[in-house]
Amino acid sequence: MDESERSAPGQVTIYSIQGCPHCVQAKATLRSLSVPLRVVNVDSQSELKMKLKELTGRSTVPQIFFNSVHVGGNDDLLKLSPEELQRLVTLVKEEPFSMDALPLPDKNPSVDTSRAIDRATEPSLLLREMILKLFSEHLSADGKSVDYTGMSVNPAFEHYCELAIQLQRVELLSLSREEKLAFFINIYNALVIHGYLRLGAPTNMWQRYRFFNYVSYFIGGEVFTLQDIENGVLRGNRKGVAQLRRPFSNTDPRLQVALPDAEPLVHFALNCGAKGCPPIKAYAPEDIDNQLRRAAEAFLEKDDGCVVDSGTGEVRLSQIFKWYKADFGGTDEKMLKWVLDHMEDSPKKSSLQGVLSAGKTKVSFLPYDWSSNSYHRA
Known part of the structure; x- marks a missing residue:
């Protein structure tokens, strides 16, 4: 567990696991707010995970709290309006945080x-x-x-x-x-x-x-x-x-x-x-x-996964859907229904629903970038 220097009476708490890109993104966003940040790693913490699920109704990470106010995951954090985010930052900077408000790992866990x-x-x-x-x-x-x-x-x-x-x-x-x-x-x-x-x-x-x-x-x-x-x-x-x-x-x-x-x-x-x-x-x-399912939703929301053109009635999909069409139903109609059923609620999903309702949907496939995913971390 990591804890930033305390410069305010409250704190932001994020529950995460190692190797989670959404957790990394959320922590970067939270650190930019200049508020005390407590990172709680729930890897191998089955009891803590259970308490967190009881508290939030979710079994995913990250889960983010401003003091004891539950915000949700990384997507929820990014969707906050500037006014709402500022209100939460002010809460942390002005209101004290009760150390027993949220579940934390046992400081002296028994050996399992x-x-x-x-x-x-x-x-x-x-x-x-x-x-x-x-x-x-x-x-x-x-x-x-x-x-x-x-x-x-x-x-x-x-x-x-x-x-x-x-x-x-x-x-x-x-x-x-x-x-x-x-x-x-x-x-x-x-x-x-x-x-x-x-x-x-x-x-x-x-x-x-x-x-x-x-x-x-x-x-x-x-x-x-x-x-x-x-x-x-x-x-x-x-x-x-x-x-x-x-x-x-x-x-x-x-x-x-x-x-x-x-x-x-x-x-x-x-x-x-x-x-x-x-x-x-x-x-x-x-x-x-x-x-x-969340991985599929995130992929389809990106323009290299799915593009919907309401004007022409065309849906452009990743080559993955072309190569493995059989896995998604085998026909354009079944494949598009699968895509619609696995999209998160968003303007893109509404556009796809409109295109499909209009009928005569054209399906094409996007270019695939085969270049290496290598990069050099500074």
Whole structure:
């Protein structure tokens, strides 16, 4: 937990986790307000998370309080009017904060021996914590870019590489659907970064094909390439782009690990190392479906995900919808309905509803930016 120097009787409290781009953005915004800021990390704090959910009705982070006034998440913070934000800042600067107003971690927590045993025997938990650390230190604030140079010289990356060897010990068949989703999404994104650091970024279509069919981890006694993870496990063993057959045959033991059906929402969580990909973040099994839905909403709200032209009745979508059209219903009509159902309430969603109501909607696809998502953190 971090706490700024106290210059006012009140404080802003933000509950967050490592590796969360929305948390990073919110903290940057709050620090610009020159108010005392208390950062409460809820990683591995199950009791604290439960209290926070009871208080706010939400299980997501960040959650932000000005004294004891609950604002919500990063999006809620950004939507505050200047007048409302100033009122909250004044509250913090003039009104004292009661230390028992909000749930905080136990200063002397008892040792959870059962969890300690799990952590010693379950490498996926340790890997997730290391991924969170690397992401928080080497991702841009929006989660779209990676400081590969900085990560390559970070001792934590070498530790991650050592831990990755232990993936062979993961008992994949014991994972629940939620655990499987979080585990394989996190591993996919980390493996892409690992591959970039060891082999360099692919620069053409042939190199990309080789990269995603070659770069792999040894997990639970089987080899899983990036293609195997995305198309075999997370898409329910469907053919991928430029693939002639399904990743797993009927006799392949990895087929037992595959989800029973394709999960379309994973397309907004997987990052292949290109600027056109969705942002990178680390996912937790708890509330994974809501995490993935929010990722889809955020992606569709951006103009590189979806553009609605009310004048011409045209909807332009990311190439992701073209490549994986089958996952979104297989037809333009079903795909557009899926998009509408997974957009947050916004002017763009209202525009799409209007275009669809008018009929004769034209669907086209936006250019995809394949350039590397590398950047150098100063």
